[in-house]
Structure formats: C-alpha cells, structure tokens
Amino acid sequence: MAGLGSTILSIISPKSKAKSGGVSATGTFNPQQTQNVLTAPQYQDHLTDIFSSRVSDDARTLMVQLFEHDPDVSAAVSAYLTMANTQPVILVRDLEGEIDREATKALMQRIKFMTVPTDYTKGFQMKQTLEQWCEEIRYMILLRGGAGIELVFDEKMLPADLRNVDLNSVEWFEKKAGDYKPRQKVSGVTGGINLDIPTFFVAFYRQNPTKIYSNSPFVSTINTIAARQQVINDLYRIMQYTGYPRMEVKVIEEVLRKNMPVNVKLDEAKQNEWINARLSEIRNSVQDIRADTAFVHMDSVEPGIMNEKSPGAGIDISKVIETLNAQNQAGLKTMATVIGRGQAGVNTGSVEARIAAMNADELNGPVSSILANVFSFMLHQDGFQGFAEVNFVKGELRPELELEPQLTMRQSRLLTDLSHGLITDLEYHLQMYHRLPPENAPELSGTGFMNPAPAGEEGGTRADEVSPNSDPLGRSLAPEGSKMAKSKQVKKPAK
Structure with a gap:
C-alpha cells in the first residue's frame, strides 16, 4: 500500500521550463504597434443607447459598457467587490495534510517579492499587491463568468507577476472528450497564441457544465436594461411635450386682415x-x-400657457419603472437594499444584507481555486511535495467593535477546546487570528490550562473552607500589599 500511495501522490514537473516574460497577451497589447501610444478610451460611451446597440453588439461587448455606464450594474459590481474583499489566508500543507510552517513562510516571502519592486534598474514597474490580484480576478469573473491567469517568470526564472488573460480572447479545442486546450486570439498574430502551458490557470463561476465558454452572470439584465432605456427615452419625450408648461400664442386673424396691405387684399392667394x-x-x-x-x-x-393647470398630467409611469427595476435586480443577482432600492423594514434589510454577503463569499471560490493552483505550481517548481491552500475570511457587515462580544465568546470556547486537546494550536490561531502562531508561542493543546486546580492541592481551596462569609467585604479584590488585604476583621476607629 505504501508503494501504491507514493505512486498516486507523486507530483510530476513540466517537461520544459516556463518562458521568461510569459506567452499570453494583455487586452491592450498589439505586437504590431509596440512603439505607439495606447489608444485612449472614448469618454462619450455614456451616450450609447443600449436599446439600439444591443442589436449590433454581442453580449460580451455590451457587458463591458454596462459595467461602466449603467448605474444599477455598476452599483451591483461595486457591492460584490466591496463585500468580497476580505482577508486571504494562505497555508502550505504536505501530502499528509499537515501544515508546513517553514514552507508557508517561504511562500509568503515569494509572494511579497512578486508584489513589490526589487530591481530598480528596470525603471517604472506596475507591480500589484495580492489584494489587487484578487480584485482583478473577481472583476473578470463578474464580467466574463470566469478568469484566466498566467504565472509570469522573469529572466532569472523566478515568479514575477500574475497576468490577467481575458477569456473573451480565448478559444477552446477538444481533441479528446473532456480534454480542453486553450488558444488566445491576438491581433496581428496569425494562428493566435498557444496557451497549452502549465503556467496558465482558469477558473469558472457557476459555469454551465455542458459548455466550455462562459458568460457573465449579469448577462440576463441586458433585455431589462434595454426595455428600461426605451421607457426612459419615451418618458423624456413625454416630458418635453406635456410634462412642462408650454407657451401658447394666439394670433387674432381678424386684426391681421384689417392691417393687410391693399394690394394683398385683392388677391386671395x-x-x-x-x-x-x-x-x-x-x-x-x-x-x-x-x-x-x-x-x-x-x-x-x-x-x-397651454397646460398651466396640470402640467404633469399623463400616464403613471412609476409602476412600469418599478417592474423593470425588480427584473433588473433579479438579473443582477443582488438585493434591493444593496443597490439602494430597499423599501421594506429593518428586518428585511438585514436578511437581504446577509444574503448579499453570502453571494459575495461565493465569488471568492474561483479566486481561491486559481491562487491555490498558482502557488502550488510555485512550490512544486522548488521541489516541495505538497500543495498551497488559499481561503478567504467570510464577509461580515457588522463593525469590529460590535463583534467584540461574539469574538470573546468564540475565544472562550476555542480556549476550552484547546485546553482539552480537541484542537491544535495552529487551528486555534487560524480560527481566531487567521494566521499561524508566533514562533515563541507556547504549545497549549491538551495541557488542561483552563481546568480549575483540584481541591486540597497546593494553591487550591477545600470545599469545607468556603462560605459566604469568607470574604464578605471583597478584600481579595484589594490591591496586593495594601493594609485591607492583610486585615482579618473590620477595625473600629480610634476614640
């Protein structure tokens, strides 16, 4: 069995080394125009009418515009990114599942060197932090339904960066059942870029298992947003004609005819x-x-004035807008309270906020999957036989000071478990502080430090010596060394 287990759990290194600088292309890279200035975005995209552009553009192009210009979509995206932005917890476990402290420290040091410029001879370097990596992956998951990341190595063949690859530019081939191979479409590169490399990682968010191409989870809002846009356009036109008071000028024809020139009066035309x-x-x-x-x-x-008595008279458009807003909220997979439309009571608002936080926690699942694969690959390149583990702290909407009583109760329960040896010191620190214990922290698991001293032993108290009158004045609470602590009875004041 040992031989069988070692064969199954073996980690096989790639046949060739990774290419320095990576092979994938970013969304702004054009190999034919490397010396030209990148094209600035058109800042009049907000004038685009989705009701007409949805006919000419595909859903992926429309979602890029809606993420930036539609108020509901941008609010939902911002809420997802804000609530999902929690602390990552990175660990390294060996093949037996035990946490390796030294490997974890080495991995965190390697990640730190990837996020901070260390070679200043290269000039400007756009290094991103771990939090920015996570936010970028979350954004692409909401935009594309999945994310693609390439681990980029420098000229010393050390991990240097994580490069985002837009899945909109990735084509998939299936030469064998269930064996998919990616290729990136790049302008100016015939045949595209082969991404069948071990340093390219992909994760999907609630992907249709019968398809390999993903889509944004917000794509169902396109038709509702287009319908709402059409209603708003009609509402603008109605307001222009009937919504505001309009000047009316009455011309008296009889007065005009009396002042008509004589030569004109003789000719009717x-x-x-x-x-x-x-x-x-x-x-x-x-x-x-x-x-x-x-x-x-x-x-x-x-x-x-034509309509001075009732300038706002017309159809009641509020019910139509409310219906479209409800459909839009459903398509965005979010709660009315999150996008500013909550009209129910406090209890309903609390439930909606809790569900929104749970949805945001689910968004961290693909992020954990990608980062765990990336960091495990880095460990395997160094010859480590084990895997990286990436988890995120669950989102909490309450402020830290309000959580103190709950954290205190958790600490008391975990200390009791630690005292009885039900959990290890590592588990205690991970659950309480989301990190490994300090180097000089004592080993307390199973020591019974929370148990009271047995009766009759040194430092203990016998049961027959305890009575309500043992310390009626609370002298045991007096400062150590004071006269009150030494006194055995109440002294009467001197006459």
Whole structure:
C-alpha cells in the first residue's frame, strides 16, 4: 500500500521550463504597434443607447459598457467587490495534510517579492499587491463568468507577476472528450497564441457544465436594461411635450386682415402667403424666449400657457419603472437594499444584507481555486511535495467593535477546546487570528490550562473552607500589599 500511495501522490514537473516574460497577451497589447501610444478610451460611451446597440453588439461587448455606464450594474459590481474583499489566508500543507510552517513562510516571502519592486534598474514597474490580484480576478469573473491567469517568470526564472488573460480572447479545442486546450486570439498574430502551458490557470463561476465558454452572470439584465432605456427615452419625450408648461400664442386673424396691405387684399392667394409670413415671424420671435424675458406684443397676439393647470398630467409611469427595476435586480443577482432600492423594514434589510454577503463569499471560490493552483505550481517548481491552500475570511457587515462580544465568546470556547486537546494550536490561531502562531508561542493543546486546580492541592481551596462569609467585604479584590488585604476583621476607629 505504501508503494501504491507514493505512486498516486507523486507530483510530476513540466517537461520544459516556463518562458521568461510569459506567452499570453494583455487586452491592450498589439505586437504590431509596440512603439505607439495606447489608444485612449472614448469618454462619450455614456451616450450609447443600449436599446439600439444591443442589436449590433454581442453580449460580451455590451457587458463591458454596462459595467461602466449603467448605474444599477455598476452599483451591483461595486457591492460584490466591496463585500468580497476580505482577508486571504494562505497555508502550505504536505501530502499528509499537515501544515508546513517553514514552507508557508517561504511562500509568503515569494509572494511579497512578486508584489513589490526589487530591481530598480528596470525603471517604472506596475507591480500589484495580492489584494489587487484578487480584485482583478473577481472583476473578470463578474464580467466574463470566469478568469484566466498566467504565472509570469522573469529572466532569472523566478515568479514575477500574475497576468490577467481575458477569456473573451480565448478559444477552446477538444481533441479528446473532456480534454480542453486553450488558444488566445491576438491581433496581428496569425494562428493566435498557444496557451497549452502549465503556467496558465482558469477558473469558472457557476459555469454551465455542458459548455466550455462562459458568460457573465449579469448577462440576463441586458433585455431589462434595454426595455428600461426605451421607457426612459419615451418618458423624456413625454416630458418635453406635456410634462412642462408650454407657451401658447394666439394670433387674432381678424386684426391681421384689417392691417393687410391693399394690394394683398385683392388677391386671395397673396392673403394666405401674407398671413403665413406673419405667423412665421411671430413664431421665430417667441420660440426662443426665456421665462424671465419680457414679451412685447401687439393686440393681434394673445400669449398664454397651454397646460398651466396640470402640467404633469399623463400616464403613471412609476409602476412600469418599478417592474423593470425588480427584473433588473433579479438579473443582477443582488438585493434591493444593496443597490439602494430597499423599501421594506429593518428586518428585511438585514436578511437581504446577509444574503448579499453570502453571494459575495461565493465569488471568492474561483479566486481561491486559481491562487491555490498558482502557488502550488510555485512550490512544486522548488521541489516541495505538497500543495498551497488559499481561503478567504467570510464577509461580515457588522463593525469590529460590535463583534467584540461574539469574538470573546468564540475565544472562550476555542480556549476550552484547546485546553482539552480537541484542537491544535495552529487551528486555534487560524480560527481566531487567521494566521499561524508566533514562533515563541507556547504549545497549549491538551495541557488542561483552563481546568480549575483540584481541591486540597497546593494553591487550591477545600470545599469545607468556603462560605459566604469568607470574604464578605471583597478584600481579595484589594490591591496586593495594601493594609485591607492583610486585615482579618473590620477595625473600629480610634476614640
């Protein structure tokens, strides 16, 4: 059995070394224009009407625009990223599942060198922290339904960075059943870039198991957002015509005909032309007039307000907007309280906030999977026989000071378990402080430090010596060395 276990649990290194600088391309890289300035984004994308653009663009392009310009989608994305941004806990375990303290420290040191510039001869370096890596992976999961990461090595063949690969640019091949191989489409590269390399890692978020191509979990909001956009556009037009008071100018035709030139009165065709010309003159002089500008007119013109009594009269659009908002919220997989539409009581708001936090915790699952594979590969490159483990602390919406009583109760329970040897010192520190214990921390598991001293032993108290009158005045609480602590009875004041 030992031979069989060692064969199954063996870790096989890749056949060839990783390429320095990586092989994948970023979303902004163009190998044909490496000396040109990167194209700046169009800052008028907010003028795009999704009701018409959804016909010409595909869902992946639309989601990029909605993430930036739609208020509901951007609010949901921001809420997910904020609640899922919790502390990562990184450990290294050997093949037997035991935590390796030294390997964990070495891995954390390697990660630190990947996130901080160390070779300043290279000039500007855009190094990202571990928290930024995690946020980037979460963002791509929400945008694409999955994330692709390549572990990049430097010229010394040491891990240097994690490169995000947009899954929108990845094509998949299935030459064998269930054996998928990726290739990246890059502008200017014929045939694309082969990503069938051991340093490329992918994780999906609630992926359809019958498909390999993922999609954003928010893609179901496109039709609802487009319908809401159409309703809002119609509402704008209605407001322009009926929503605001409009000036009305009444032209008295009888007065115009009395002041008509004599040569025009004799020709009926000229009369109509002359009257239309006067109407055009009045229209041009009135249509651009401001509300605070005086309007001087003759008695042939009577100005007024067309809908001054009920300017807001029209259809009730609120029910339509509420229905579309509810559908939009469902498509975003979020709660009304999170995107600012909560109308229920405090209890409902608390439940919604709790569900939102649980959804955010689920988002960390693919992040843990990718980082665990990346860090395990780094360990295996150094010859370590084991695996990295990445977990995230569960999201908590309550402030730290409010959590102190609950943390105190947890600490008391864990200390009791530690005293009885039910948990190890490592487990205690991981559950309480989300880190390994300090080097000089004493080993307390199973020592019984929480048990009271047995009766009759040194330092203990006999049961027959305990009575309510043993310390009625609380002298045991007096400061050590004081006279009250030494006194055995209450002294009467001197006469």
